[in-house]
Amino acid sequence: SQKIEQNSEALNIQEGKTATLTCNYTNYSPAYLQWYRQDPGRGPVFLLLIRENEKEKRKERLKVTFDTTLKQSLFHITASQPADSATYLCAQGDSSNTGKLIFGQGTTLQVKP
Amino acid sequence: SAVISQKPSRDICQRGTSLTIQCQVDSQVTMMFWYRQQPGQSLTLIATANQGSEATYESGFVIDKFPISRPNLTFSTLTVSNMSPEDSSIYLCSVMTGTGEQPQHFGDGTRLSIL
Numbered sequence: 001s002q003k004i005e006q007n008s009e010a011l012n013i014q015e016g017k018t019a020t021l022t023c024n025y026t027n028y029s030p031a032y033l034q035w036y037r038q039d040p041g042r043g044p045v046f047l048l049l050i051r052e053n054e055k056e057k058r059k060e061r062l063k064v065t066f067d068t069t070l071k072q073s074l075f076h077i078t079a080s081q082p083a084d085s086a087t088y089l090c091a092q093g094d095s096s097n098t099g100k101l102i103f104g105q106g107t108t109l110q111v112k113p
Numbered sequence: 114s115a116v117i118s119q120k121p122s123r124d125i126c127q128r129g130t131s132l133t134i135q136c137q138v139d140s141q142v143t144m145m146f147w148y149r150q151q152p153g154q155s156l157t158l159i160a161t162a163n164q165g166s167e168a169t170y171e172s173g174f175v176i177d178k179f180p181i182s183r184p185n186l187t188f189s190t191l192t193v194s195n196m197s198p199e200d201s202s203i204y205l206c207s208v209m210t211g212t213g214e215q216p217q218h219f220g221d222g223t224r225l226s227i228l
Contacts, residue, residue, distance in 0.1 A: 032214045034216060041221070041224075042221050043117075043207070043219030043220050043222055044217075044219050046217065049216060089155065089156070093213075093214060097212075098144075098161070098212060098213075099211075099212050099213055100146070100158060100161065101158070102158075103155045103157075104155060105155040106155050
């Protein structure tokens with residue numbers, strides 16, 4: 001079955017540094033990956049989508065990469081701020097391509113001032 | 114993007130009872146999904162709510178336990194039936210316009226505790 005894994009340990013970094021979160025997938029090569037942000041008590045919020053034929057995608061301070069050889073996506077937040085503190089979820093499209101998503105367990109990022 | 118309202122936002126229920134969760138969207142959407150998020154865990158898809166027909170359930174979830182309705186393109190309900198403490202979780206509704214690789218938009222969830 002499709003499986004997607006994120007580092008379950010919390011990531012603590014200093015304000016102004018670049019945060020890098022990892023997402024690994026196995027058993028299936030997704031056509032795309034999506035990244036979401038989830039704050040406590042809130043639903044996930046969509047951030048970025050990257051397709052398998054795209055090496056890199058950027059949006060303001062966010063950057064996502066997709067390495068089909070390593071079966072890995074990296075999510076970067078540059079010049080991190082305390083407001084970036086949240087849980088970040090990686091999701092892959094289901095093989096049925098109906099829009100269903102399989103989520104990783106998320107990585108909690110804490111940016112300290 | 115679509116605005117999703119879920120009701121109730123939280124509830125505490127007695128075991129053996131049932132609770133219906135509502136999901137209302139401010140615009141017509143193609144797809145509606147129901148997820149469960151257990152404490153400290155990621156999201157697990159329960160089912161896809163199909164307009165005018167029976168929902169499509171994922172492995173491990175059955176209609177008798179989680180009946181779902183979707184009478185139109187902006188509204189869906191999820192019922193958690195005959196609840197036990199193991200059903201304590203956050204239940205989230207999400208929507209998608211179009212199909213395939215479109216992003217999903219989520220409600221803020223219903224936090225359910227079973228005593």
